[in-house]
Structures are given as C-alpha cells and as structure tokens.
Amino acid sequence: MAAAIEVRDLVKTYGPARAVDGVSFSIDEGEVFAFLGPNGAGKTTTIEILEGHRERTSGEVSVLGFDPATGGRKMRDRFGIVLQSSGIDRELTVREVLDLYRSAYTHRRPVDEVIGMVGLEGKADDRVATLSGGQKRRVDLALGLVGDPDLIFLDEPTTGFDPGARRRSWELIDNLAGLGRTVVLTTHYLDEAEHLANRVAVLNGGRIVAAGTPAELRDAASTETSITFRLPTVDSPLGDLLGSLTGRVTGRSREIEIVTPAPTADLAHITSWAVRRGIELEGLTVSKGDLEDAYLGLLADEQTDVE
C-alpha cells in the first residue's frame, strides 16, 4: 500500500526546547494511526506540522505527496483538520457554519449527511454559541468532514465527551477508515488508541519511544509476567519458596504477586511447592501486563533515560 505520510528525522525546536526531537515514521493510505502520549510529549506539534500549521525546524516530511510547509490550497483541499481547540463562529448556526466552510472545498459532502454523521440532527439550526462543549466538538468533527477529505487529522477528538458520544465518534472514525480514508489522531486515552488505531506511536519528550500495533506494544513493553494468587490462611509461610523464585515477590497478607521474567520456571516452583504442602492457591492467575502497563512502563523508562 502506498504511504500517505512519510516523515524522516523531524525536529521542531522552540528556542532551546526540542518539542519534537528526531521523529521518523510512515503512515499507509487507509490506515488509522494514533500518537499516544502524555501532555507535552510533542503530539500536537507533530500533527500540526503535518497539517501545515507549523513549520518544522528540520527533517523531511511528505503528506499525500506534498510538503506541508508549501502544499497550500491543493493540499488543504484533501485534508480534514480537527484541531485540539479552536473556536467556531458563535453567531452562526450549525448548518450555516458547515455550509460556509464546505464551500471552500472541491469535493463536498452534503451538509445534512455530515450533520447526521456526527449526530447533531436536532441542533442543525441552533447557533453554535448555544451548544454544549461536547456538541461543539462534534461540530469540529463535522467541519473536518465537509470537504470529503482523503486524510483526516484528529487532535484529541473525544476529549470532554461523555461515554456515549465517545462510542459514537469511534464508530464514525471506524467508518471513515472503512471508506479507505487515512486517519491520523492523537490521544492520551489508551482505550481510544487501542480501539481505533491499526498502529500506535508512543511519544514522550519529543521522541517516539515505541511504535507498532497495540498488541505488539503490549508484548514489547512488558517482558515481565505477573503471577498472582491468594494463600488459604494469613499465616501460611512462603518459607523455602522465596529462595527458589527468580521474580520479585510482593504481597499483603494473603494476596501475593510475583513479577517475573521467567514465568514458566517460577510457576513450576510455585505449584510444586503448593502441591507438596497440600495448599490450594485461590485465584491463581498468570498475566502479561495490559496496554496501560506497557504504556506506563515506556514512559517510566523514558523518564530514567532523561535523568
């Protein structure tokens, strides 16, 4: 599949601060690609450079074959941009705003269709000023769609949404991807990245600290497995078991957790120890960390690297 976006060694500095510090990635056509990271990680700077809103300090960037710094009108005609926070003409109605912005594009989606896509049918003739925060955000989303774009940028698209509106936006984004549109989004919600994205790049401190499918990230980041179980009585001593384990043992009274790089061996020790003593280990679970653990682990690693 052809690459919609190709970025090599992207750097953006503000004075001495390096907001984006040597980032490379490529995004295929039709892919949903998420930048995940905490505030200040460089997500917005990166996406706004792709949109043409900011100029890069150095590096190579190609978006739909354009250099976003010089792509101009032809390039923007194929973009749908949903900025993280940007006002909408408050005095106009939802329909008027969509109609106004739509008129600048060559390919136009019918206004009513877009209103339906974001679920604002009942508010079409209300002034933007009277809408709630979540409804305004849906107008933002609608404005990103009126030009029937090939490439859609979504900077934290569902921040501030209630769970229902969030689900609905996810469906919408899934549908866009289904139509072969390329979607680039930033988020600090893990579940959002996991649900929507084919691939995720975790940004921290202006660098990509990990990239891959959500499943790959999980695997790569959590090399350790956690074994948990419950002892039958408070005073069952772990005794000689402790010496034979490779992992770290933590636990409070009956709840024991062992985090280990060698789960097979440790599990064998634990079970044989329990069988020898005739103890039934309640709730024995072996689990690989979830995406959240992986993510927090990545950020923690990065933190120690910096210091």
Next chain:
Amino acid sequence: MNERVPVIPMLWRQTRAQNRAFWRVPIGAFFTLGLPLIMLVLFVALFGNDTLDSTYGNIKTAQFYAPGLAVFAAASATYTNIGMNLSMRRDEGILKRVRGTPLPPWIYLAGVVLSGVWIALVSTVVMMGIGVFAYDVNIEAAKMPAAALSFLVGTITFALLGVALAAVAKSASAAPGIANSTILPLAFVSQVFISLGESRDVPGWLNLVGNIFPLKHFALSFGQAMSPFSKAPAFEWGHLGVMAIWAAIGGLVAWRKFGWDPVPGASSRRARRANRAAVG
C-alpha cells in the same frame, strides 16, 4: 483541483457570513451604528438645529453634524469593528481553523473588509437619512459621486487599518484599547464631532496631528460633498490621496504582520517570537 479559484462566489459567501455574524451581536451593532446616531440626536438637542441664512439658502446646523458623525460611524464600522473582531477570532482559534481549509486567506480577509464596508454603508445611509428626514439636511445629487468616492476610499482605508490593528494587537483584550485610544482622540481633532473650520483658532500642533492622520481627510472629503458651500462635483483629490497613502500603510502592515494563530501568553515576548516562528 486544476480549475481556477471561484473568487466571486467565495467572496460573496464570506462577506455574507461576516455580515450575518455582525448583526447577530446586538451590542456590536449598537456601538457601531447606535452610538453615532445618539450623538447626532444629542448634538441637535444640545446645540440646536439653527437655521443659517446665507447666499446658499437656509441651512440647518445638522447639515454639518450629520456628515461628520456618518464618517465617525463608517470609521467605527471598519477600523474598530474589524480590528476587534479579527483579534477576537484569532484568540478563539477561528482564524487558525480557516487557515487549515483550502479557502485562500486573502479571500477571508477581503470578506471581512467588504462586510465592514457594507456595515459602514448601512450606518452612513441611516445617519444621512435621519439627517434628511428629521433635521432638514440637504443632499445635492451633483455631489453624490464625490460622496460615494470619499466613502469608498475612506472605508477601505479604515478597513485595512482595522486589519493592521488586528495584526499589531496580539490579543483580543489589547485590540479595543488600541482602537479606542487612537480613533477617539483623533475624532476630536478631525472635524468629526465639531466642525473646527479652517479659519478658527485651533492650536497648530492639533491641526498638524489632524492633518497627518486619515480621519480628518475622510471627514473633510465627505463633508465637502455634503456641504452647501462647496462647488459640484466637490471631489477632494488631496484628501483622497492622503487616505490612499494610509490605505497602503495599513495594507503593508497587515501583509507583513498579520498572524492567524492564537498567541499563547500574548504578553511574553518569547511566546510571541515562538508563535511567529510557528506561523512562519
């Protein structure tokens, strides 16, 4: 997308949207249109609408108030209104949003300018209309081309200065201060509120200040077209020329300095520099 940009329809849509947004904010419409009208009523009530007998016939004093206040309303509708609106929209991120669409930026700004000119036209027509119907102001058809030209050059000048104002004011809170502290004192030395008359004793430096800035030239060129003493067609090329120079200055400042992104921490110089770099 190889076809040419459909300039006229785009411009029309932008102008119409700007205009719609303006009239839907009653307070803005009041300050632009209502305030000068109230001043006209007050002037007549305070100073009277005396009849002067002259070789030109009977002339009411409102004949001089109305054009001055019409010019003031026209300058407010363009300079103040555009300067404040644009900087507010920049703060809100609307301008940044527009910049991310294929709409050519100049068409957006032209829509803002044209809508300002249209609002100024409505204000001027209402002002002169009330003058004619309520206060016996005379309008001479032969001088109307000169009035129209003065109006056009004046409003375009002040509209461009309004865009320049928004370019210089880094935040929406700075814009009204700059607008009012420039236009209001200037109005007093520019024959807008009071007809100073060329012969009266005005301190020389005030005359000079008035002569340097464009408001007086707008007031005098429009005033001449409305004056019973002038000779038709009453084109005031000198005044129009000074305004054209200011239009060029306004256009140049707007061209060089106008930014589309909100300025984070507009008071800090570093943030401003960073933003300028970011806008590039």
